[in-house]
Amino acid sequence: MSEPATILFAGGGTGGHLYPGISVAQALVKAWPNAKPLFLCTTRPIDRTILEPTGFEFITQPIQPPVKSVGGLLNFWKSWRDTRDLLKKLIRDRKPLAVLGLGGYAAGPAVKVCSLAKIPAMIVNPDVIPGKANQYLLK
Template sequence: MKVLLAGGGTGGHINPALAIAGIIKSNIPDAEFLFAGTPNHMEATLIPQAGYNLAKIKVEGFQRRISLENIGRNAKAVWYLMNSGSRAKQIIQEFQPDIAIGTGGYVAGPVIRMAAKMKIPTAIHEQNAYPGVTNKLLAKEVNHVMLTVKEALEYFEKDIQYTVTGLPVRAELFKKTKEQARAELGFDDAFTILSFGGSLGAGAINDTMAEVLKWHTSKGL
């Protein structure tokens, strides 16, 4: 079985794709995988680090704020978009996947759309309660939509085939004990708070946690 996975731009799209690959591999050990992603975003590093091959395709998102710089960036995005279909077709023809799965991000658009056009079984996974633009567009063309939470359903067309799967999580995250994780990170047994969210950074979370730290300090914690 050959599986083509497309998604990128942020960890929120890449890590679920890696988790899906791991789940399939645990059930079908001889499955082959190919990831499609951009050459200049996080997937270009994370996918090879995880031991998978990455087929590169140049795709950029459109900038909504009007400025001279963004006009130039949007012109480049249009150029990439015009060429992305032929590159996606090349990737699919060379790999010959049995199924193509998109996990969001601009790069998933041309790859999954072309796979659907070539009559290859397709699916997408939406990680958020409010779907991204790419997945909302692809939902009309794929065979199946996987959702982390059912609340996302209201933003899709009513006649889509869907399953609420939850969020795919990489199995290796559960292989270490709490003690092993603390030792690896250099933590002692002190009270610890984990703040996470937004692989590219999240200013609102950072600002909130700065206030939380002040409160804990004032309480002697």
């Protein structure tokens, strides 16, 4: 039996970000039983409520939403740095094959760090107008 193939799913904070990712993860596992989805989500309780019943592994990221104040922006950048460090360790330990950004601020660090590490990165964007995180990642 070959090793599990870790695929990262980054995003959260709302069902609108998580449910599309769960559907993709379920289809992926059905088509490729060796796939091991790993969700990188927010600390919001909704993420745990949605993800626990799926049986998929998930890790909460320290990333915080950007807030338009000096303190809020400093907190965001500190949380981005902490999340980046978590992701670098995760990449080293788990060697993911790809990352799928699900939208929202929680997708940004994972997609950016993985793409810089030459890990294939994709984005799900069901919105007519991409959100700020997806606009940033598309640059």
